[in-house]
Amino acid sequence: MKHKIFFLIFLSLFYLTSNAQNASTQVASPDKNIVVTCDVEQASYSIEYKGETVLRNSKLGVIREDDDFSKNLQLIKSSALKVVKDSYAITTAKKSHITYIATEKVWETKTASGKKMNIVFRVSNDGVAFRYEFPEKSTDIKKIVAEATSFHFNEGSRAWLQPKTEAQTGFEHTNPSYEAHYEIDIPTGKSSPGSNGWIYPALFKTNNTWLLITEAALDRTYCGTALQQKSPDSEYKINFPQSPEVFTNGTATLNPESALPWKTPWRIIVIGSLKTISESTLGTDLALPAKKMDADFIKPGKSSWSWILDKDDSTVYKAQKKYIDFAADMKWQYCLIDANWDATIGYDSVKVLADYGKTKNVGLLLWYNSAGSWNTVKFTPRDKLLTHESRVEEFSRIQKMGIKGVKIDFFAGDGQSMINYYQDILEDAATYHLLVNFHGATLPRGLHRTYPNLMTTEAVDGYEMITFSQYAANKAPEHSVMIAMVRNAFDPMDFTPMNLYKIPRIKRVTTSAFELATSVVFLSGIQHYAERPEGMKHVPEYVKDFLRNLPDTWDNVKFIDGYPGKLYVVARESAGKWYVAGINGENTEKPLSLDLSSFKNKKGKLIKTGKNEVANEPSFEQSNITIPSDGKLDVILKGNDGFVIVFE
Numbered sequence: 001m002k003h004k005i006f007f008l009i010f011l012s013l014f015y016l017t018s019n020a021q022n023a024s025t026q027v028a029s030p031d032k033n034i035v036v037t038c039d040v041e042q043a044s045y046s047i048e049y050k051g052e053t054v055l056r057n058s059k060l061g062v063i064r065e066d067d068d069f070s071k072n073l074q075l076i077k078s079s080a081l082k083v084v085k086d087s088y089a090i091t092t093a094k095k096s097h098i099t100y101i102a103t104e105k106v107w108e109t110k111t112a113s114g115k116k117m118n119i120v121f122r123v124s125n126d127g128v129a130f131r132y133e134f135p136e137k138s139t140d141i142k143k144i145v146a147e148a149t150s151f152h153f154n155e156g157s158r159a160w161l162q163p164k165t166e167a168q169t170g171f172e173h174t175n176p177s178y179e180a181h182y183e184i185d186i187p188t189g190k191s192s193p194g195s196n197g198w199i200y201p202a203l204f205k206t207n208n209t210w211l212l213i214t215e216a217a218l219d220r221t222y223c224g225t226a227l228q229q230k231s232p233d234s235e236y237k238i239n240f241p242q243s244p245e246v247f248t249n250g251t252a253t254l255n256p257e258s259a260l261p262w263k264t265p266w267r268i269i270v271i272g273s274l275k276t277i278s279e280s281t282l283g284t285d286l287a288l289p290a291k292k293m294d295a296d297f298i299k300p301g302k303s304s305w306s307w308i309l310d311k312d313d314s315t316v317y318k319a320q321k322k323y324i325d326f327a328a329d330m331k332w333q334y335c336l337i338d339a340n341w342d343a344t345i346g347y348d349s350v351k352v353l354a355d356y357g358k359t360k361n362v363g364l365l366l367w368y369n370s371a372g373s374w375n376t377v378k379f380t381p382r383d384k385l386l387t388h389e390s391r392v393e394e395f396s397r398i399q400k401m402g403i404k405g406v407k408i409d410f411f412a413g414d415g416q417s418m419i420n421y422y423q424d425i426l427e428d429a430a431t432y433h434l435l436v437n438f439h440g441a442t443l444p445r446g447l448h449r450t451y452p453n454l455m456t457t458e459a460v461d462g463y464e465m466i467t468f469s470q471y472a473a474n475k476a477p478e479h480s481v482m483i484a485m486v487r488n489a490f491d492p493m494d495f496t497p498m499n500l501y502k503i504p505r506i507k508r509v510t511t512s513a514f515e516l517a518t519s520v521v522f523l524s525g526i527q528h529y530a531e532r533p534e535g536m537k538h539v540p541e542y543v544k545d546f547l548r549n550l551p552d553t554w555d556n557v558k559f560i561d562g563y564p565g566k567l568y569v570v571a572r573e574s575a576g577k578w579y580v581a582g583i584n585g586e587n588t589e590k591p592l593s594l595d596l597s598s599f600k601n602k603k604g605k606l607i608k609t610g611k612n613e614v615a616n617e618p619s620f621e622q623s624n625i626t627i628p629s630d631g632k633l634d635v636i637l638k639g640n641d642g643f644v645i646v647f648e
Contacts, residue, residue, distance in 0.1 A: 025078060027105040029123045034271055036121055036128055040075045040107045043148065045121075047128060049271050054209050058152040058235070060119060062132055062144050062264070069109075069117045069132070070148035076108040076116070084122060086285065091300055092448050092455060092492045092525035093284055094557040094572070100124065100285035108135075126280040127270040131217070131263060138260040145255060147225070147238035149267060151213060153206055157188040157234055160203040160486060160564045164196040164226050167242040167413055172377040174410045176245070177440040178459035181475055182482045184565045188234035197239040198227040200443055203277075203486050203564060212270040212277045212489060216286040216446040220423060221258035222265050224414030224442050238267075245413025248373045249386040253417040265445070274485070278559035278570065283490025287446025297404075297433035298452050300525040300552045301333030303365060308464055308496055308530045309504060315344045320353055326533040328360035331548040336365040336407060336528055339379035347401070354402035363404030365437070365526070370421075374412030375440075385425060395432035405435030405455065405526070414442050426451040437494055437526060444491040448525065455525030456494040460487050463496045463530045466506065473506050477514065477640040478565045481585035484521045485564050496528045500543070500618045501535030509587070510640045512618035513609040516543065517642030519550060520572055520581035539618050546607060546646065551575070560594055567637075569594060580604075580645040587639035597631030604647040609638060 028035045035048045038060075047055040061070030086100040102124035110116050118133040134142070162182045165175040178199055183190070192198050200214040213236075218224060228239040246252040256264070266286040270277050304327040306314035314320075320337050327335045335357060341350060354364045369375070369382040384394040385408065398406075408425060412418050422438065429436050430453045438444075439458040448454040460483055465472040472479075480495075487493055497518040499508065508515075519527065529547075536544065551574030560569040560580065567590065569582035578599065584590055603626050610619030625645070627633055635643060 025105070027081060027103055027121050027123050029125050030083075030101055030103060031125045033125065034123050034128060036123055038105075038107060038119065038121060040073055040109055040119065043070050043073050045130070047269070047271065049209050052207065052209070053154065054206050054211060054271060055269070056152040056154060059148045059150040059237075060130075061117075061148040063146045063148065065143040065145055067111050067113055067115045069111060069115070072112050073109040073117070074112070076110055078108070079106040081105055088289065088449070090284055090449050091298060091452055091553060092523075093281065094279070094523060094554060095281055096553060096555045098281050098285065100281070102129070124282065124285070126272060126276050127268060127282050129266045129268045129282065129286050131266045133264075134260050134262040136260050141257050141259055142262065143255065143257040146240065150235050150237045151269070153188045153204060153234040153236070155234060157204055157206040159186050159188050159190070160184055160482065161186065161192070161198040161227075163192045163194055164199045166194050166196050167244040172375055172410070174375045174377065174440050176413050177411070178443055179461040179465070181461055181479055182486070182565070184478070184482065189231050191231070192229040195229050196226065196242055197229045200226065200445070201486050201489050202227055202236075209271065210274055210277055212486070214268050214283055214445065214490065215265045216268055216283055217263075217288050218265045218419060218445045218447070219288060220420050221262060221416070222256045222419070223254065223416040224419055224445065226414070241414040244374065245418060246374075246415035247412065247417035247421040251417060252415070254415040256416055274562055275559040277489060278485065278562070279557055281490070284446045284449045287449040289450065290452050291427070291430070291450060293430045293453065294433065295452060298435065299333065300455060302330070302550070302552065303327065303334035303336050303526050303528045304330070304332055305336040305338070305496065305528045305530070306532070307336075307338035308528070309467060309499070309532050312340065315339065315341050317345050317349050317353065320345065321356065322533060324353065324357045324360055324362050326536070327362045330536070330544065332362070332529075333552075334363050334365050334404065334526060336367070338367045338407075339369070339409075341366060342381045347397075351401040358402060364402070365405040365407055365435070366398060366403055368406055368408045370408050370411050370440075372412065375410040377410050388424065388428060391425065391428040395428055395434055399432040399434065403434070405437065407437040407439055409439040411438065411441045422447070423451070426454055429453055435526065439494065446490065448492055456492040458494045459491070460493050460495050462494065463499070467503055470506055473503070474509055477510055477583070477587070478585040480518060480521075480583055481562070481568045482565050484568050484570075484583070485562060488523050492524045493522060494524050494526075494528060495522050496530050497522050499530040499535065501531065501538045511609045511613055511638060511642065512539070513607065513620060513644075514583050514640055514642035516546070516607065517581040517583050517644050519547065520579050520644055521568060521570060521583055523554070540620055540622070542622050543607065543620055546644065551577070558598060560596070561592065571598070578647045580647075581642065582635070582637065583642040584637040584640060589639060590637045592635045592637060594633045594635060595631060596627050596633050599627045599647055600629055600631040602627050602647050604645045606643060606645050608635075608643040609641055
């Protein structure tokens with residue numbers, strides 16, 4: 001009898017242990033540096049990097065209206081480890097040809113009532129991605145009311161985060177538009193100043209490991225999310241949008257809803273060093289593949305833009321003709337005509353300008369108001385894009401005029417119906433061979449891979465804010481480093497950089513070399529420059545030639561040096577030619593010893609601040625350099641200064 005009892009106890013322990021091993025298993029990156037432990041029955045996960053915990057037990061799951069998929073989950077089965085590979089080309093990114101390799105594991109689970117949910121993890125050498133899948137089939141609409149998903153950081157971790165502004169606040173009720181300054185090097189657990197939480201990408205540091213959180217594969221069945229305002233014990237949870245963040249010209253869907261089967265967006269965590277983050281492509285690796293479209297019209301480039309410095313008074317025929325000539329002289333492909341062009345210039349005269357631009361190899365881009373009840377902005381054209389029928393009418397009209405693209409402004413935020421509006425615009429624009437630039441908009445979240453005609457998106461406190469406020473101008477150096485390393489990590493960014501001469505009514509605190517460097521540091525499918533023709537007359541011809549010859553797309557990237565808010569030095573390559581650019585985010589001189597071992601013995605030209613630079617008067621100095629055999633280059637950056645190098 002005693003032996004029988006021991007045998008039964010042994011069987012019970014074996015069963016429990018076996019079940020626990022099935023329910024709590026690990027998946028590692030191909031190089032074994034990142035290890036995810038997933039405990040299905042506890043609906044939790046944790047992450048180690050090189051043997052150290054970087055995320056403590058964090059929550060998994062969602063709450064649907066019809067069931068709770070965040071607790072009491074039962075494991076049905078788990079898959080074997082599988083290697084996932086993907087290779088793709090992308091036009092508007094830090095690399096043009098990308099290969100993604102990850103280890104994948106799927107846990108199939110069910111709730112107590114039998115409803116099924118898969119938890120999918122992919123672990124690559126640069127980070128972790130996970131999502132939820134509802135594999136059952138149903139035409140009934142299911143609604144997610146909340147995510148349990150969390151990111152639980154170690155005590156003592158630090159964060160670099162941007163608050164998400166409150167819906168229906170700001171200029172003409174146009175928030176949230178992802179236009180704020182970052183809170184820099186704050187303790188994890190500090191609350192966001194507003195109830196709308198923190199936006200992506202969100203940067204964290206725990207001990208010596210950096211983590212960057214974002215999301216991708218945001219399709220028509222989900223809303224854009226953020227991190228919640230409060231994070232007790234350094235645990236950050238997913239935040240859904242506020243109620244006004246919807247498209248109101250139809251069904252104003254806020255939170256996620258869909259028939260089944262259904263897949264949620266990927267939750268992405270880049271893990272490693274600042275070099276890892278700077279060179280990672282996870283934000284597009286996990287995005288939905290490119291839609292099929294005629295790609296012949298998709299031509300990235302650079303653009304002149306009068307409004308940034310000359311404001312509304314410049315939206316007239318004569319000024320726009322001057323800016324077309326300016327673009328032609330600089331070998332820029334585009335000229336952007338901003339708000340109210342339909343009233344101050346008119347369709348017929350814009351057609352004349354488009355014809356004139358064609359003779360100069362300059363295409364025109366036109367501004368539009370996204371319209372709807374979500375903003376009270378009176379600028380026009382307004383109410384032209386709210387329906388498929390109105391978009392077809394407008395887009396076909398301007399295509400016949402020879403227009404190359406549209407800039408659409410003042411969106412409402414991240415509700416599911418608003419996410420659909422973005423994609424509706426992109427699809428109709430592609431039909432009429434129009435490039436797209438979203439302003440006053442959400443983060444793209446890899447949407448430029450899915451829709452290659454999406455050239456850029458603002459989603460940043462951009463250069464226009466510098467032209468409005470001395471406060472923003474004073475913050476520009478630090479802010480520029482932050483957005484280059486975080487906001488611009490995966491998605492194109494229409495900061496509209498580079499003023500080399502003067503800003504009306506504002507004292508610029510950056511050097512002209514800093515401004516020039518942003519033309520390389522910042523990534524955008526179309527780079528709209530802030531300089532005006534009069535200002536460009538004050539810079540040397542070699543600076544103009546640098547800008548004339550600057551590539552429109554990049555093939556590769558190398559992180560050289562940097563720290564969020566303080567310094568960023570990056571190398572970019574196009575067609576075998578390398579550019580190195582650096583910006584100093586602090587008003588203190590920095591002697592740098594840059595590791596350029598990839599370029600040892602190579603010759604190049606260095607452009608830096610000249611000796612005679614005074615406030616708002618550009619001064620440059622160009623010199624020939626050769627990187628020594630040890631690969632080290634010493635550069636002294638003044639406060640708020642920058643430089644560029646072009647290798648032969």
